Amino acid sequence: MSRVIIDPYPHQLGGHCGSGALRDLLHWADLGWEELPGRLPGEGLVFGLGGGLSFMYTRYPGLTPPMYLVGRNADMELDFCQRLNIDTRRQQTEDPDEAWHWVKAEIDAGHPVMVWCDIAELPYLRVRLSNTRHDVVIIGYDDDQNTVFIVDNDREDVQEVPMDAFRSAHGSNGFPGPNHFATYPMRFPARLPDLLTCAREAAASAARVLGGEDALLFDVSTLPEGSLVASGVEGVQAFADDIITWPYRLDPEELTAAVRSIPVFVEKAGTGGGFFRRLQASFCRDVAQATGDPDFATAADACQRSADAWTALGEHARAEQMDIRAVSEAAQQLPALELAMQRALEQAGETGPAK
Numbered sequence: 001m002s003r004v005i006i007d008p009y010p011h012q013l014g015g016h017c018g019s020g021a022l023r024d025l026l027h028w029a030d031l032g033w034e035e036l037p038g039r040l041p042g043e044g045l046v047f048g049l050g051g052g053l054s055f056m057y058t059r060y061p062g063l064t065p066p067m068y069l070v071g072r073n074a075d076m077e078l079d080f081c082q083r084l085n086i087d088t089r090r091q092q093t094e095d096p097d098e099a100w101h102w103v104k105a106e107i108d109a110g111h112p113v114m115v116w117c118d119i120a121e122l123p124y125l126r127v128r129l130s131n132t133r134h135d136v137v138i139i140g141y142d143d144d145q146n147t148v149f150i151v152d153n154d155r156e157d158v159q160e161v162p163m164d165a166f167r168s169a170h171g172s173n174g175f176p177g178p179n180h181f182a183t184y185p186m187r188f189p190a191r192l193p194d195l196l197t198c199a200r201e202a203a204a205s206a207a208r209v210l211g212g213e214d215a216l217l218f219d220v221s222t223l224p225e226g227s228l229v230a231s232g233v234e235g236v237q238a239f240a241d242d243i244i245t246w247p248y249r250l251d252p253e254e255l256t257a258a259v260r261s262i263p264v265f266v267e268k269a270g271t272g273g274g275f276f277r278r279l280q281a282s283f284c285r286d287v288a289q290a291t292g293d294p295d296f297a298t299a300a301d302a303c304q305r306s307a308d309a310w311t312a313l314g315e316h317a318r319a320e321q322m323d324i325r326a327v328s329e330a331a332q333q334l335p336a337l338e339l340a341m342q343r344a345l346e347q348a349g350e351t352g353p354a355k
Helices: 017-028 041-050 074-085 094-108 163-170 195-209 232-243 252-268 277-292 294-317 324-331 332-348
Strands: 003-005 054-061 069-071 112-117 134-141 146-152 158-161 228-231
Touching: 017 074, 017 094, 017 112, 017 134, 041 074, 041 195, 041 277, 054 195, 054 232, 069 252, 069 332, 074 195, 094 112, 094 134, 094 163, 112 163, 112 195, 134 232, 146 163, 158 163, 195 232, 195 294, 195 332, 232 324, 232 332, 252 294, 252 324, 277 332, 294 324, 294 332
Parallel strands: none
Antiparallel strands: 003 134, 054 069, 054 228, 112 134, 134 146, 146 158
16 A cells, blocks of 8 residues: 555644643544543643653753753653553664554554654754654555654644654654654553543552652663752752752853753643643643542642743743843742642542542
């Protein structure tokens, strides 16, 4: 077959690559919960059910920009699928032909397939920053044109991408590390498990991750000497305390790059706004409205307060006149709010008579 494409394939723009891709895949499989308005889940609910809300901060010599922030952990997609009884695995290889065989076999069988791609290698994104953990969904290919059809949370339309560019993106060795042609074949259940049960498991997971368990997005063991790595709620305090030292640790050009990158990591870099906390608030709000659980309503408010504080930090960092003290003071508002959010999610995740 020279041209194969899965059509129709439902797609909406998304705030984050992982939750946007997984939402579209659930809609394609026509899976949801009757308790929800319209039955099919929104992106916030999907993100929260991954249980991967996190915090990670690193600063090390040679990094461009000179610091990195991320608000989710590494295995959110796998945890989401396991929690919802979706059969999947992360297949990885060093062989590009084997990787394409995996992708093509899924498409030929009528299954859209999620893969990792480096955003720096995808021609339609036109970005310089590398991120090898960007989730996209492949829905087809054209042998005559030597192209693949990609659905991306950041683009409204299906993107037809040259095969060479796709292979470069799918097998990139960029930041934060090689993606080894990561491919997620999925088989969906006939129905999803109970919403409140899944939501409680996910909220408890997020609380543990915010406590520092499995909080990192990538392996930090190979980072150079002098690296600072902080994670979880304690890491938020370390980040807030570190900002005021930047003028003494970074040269003027690096300092400007570090400060100006804060709003990118908080709002623009596929976070759904407010450093992923706005998506988490939407998850909690959707669960509260669908199930009547008051602890999720409380958690939604806590997540929203944290999201707003992260957004405020980004606004200080993008001010025309850079003021490192104002940025530092805005960051110092975060640790208490993050701790309150963690505790609210922990409470929402509890089950049994105590509730």
